[in-house]
Amino acid sequence: DAKTTQPPSMDCAEGRAANLPCNHSTISGNEYVYWYRQIHSQGPQYIIHGLKNNETNEMASLIITEDRKSSTLILPHATLRDTAVYYCIVRMEYGNKLVFGAGTILRVKS
């Protein structure tokens, strides 16, 4: 699985959009970009995933660049409850383990 690079931490004002970047320059054509988050003392929570098209669900939007070497997770209106560690993971769609990096600590402040 390709390696990902994320900033160690970010701050965001409550009510504003949180844009979390991820670099995955060695991604191969059949690897997906997955995002999970982990709120303190809880297990990781699935957010969204995509291959090459932008994706949106009730939690977030995922923007993948045309060359697929980077992506951005967007939380459109961040709340205090979105404070968590956000993990960007590249993996095959089926069967492979999730390889977690250090992630980005997102702090949403009022």
Place this chain on the structure above:
Amino acid sequence: EAGVVQSPRYKIIEKKQPVAFWCNPISGHNTLYWYRQNLGQGPELLIRYENEEAVDDSQLPKDRFSAERLKGVDSTLKIQPAELGDSAVYLCASSFQGAHQETQYFGPGTRLLVL
């Protein structure tokens, strides 16, 4: 629908003692994972089951760790004997292999402290 259930949530033991963790996956999920998460790090896979078969246990320290999923549903992870370095959060996850989106869903974890 119930999520992944793990017990106990917390466990404190002395080194050299045995300990066991239990996981009940989401109903219908045929794939089960055990991860270990050390403080300040992301989770790392220990073992993956497809039904009752362990298909990836390459990261499981087999001298002291064992796991089973006898009927292809719930699973137990055991450490015997525990060492100080085993202090971590042990996470269980499950997924349905064969679905278009094989999303892993995690339980709350068991926080182990070895003294």
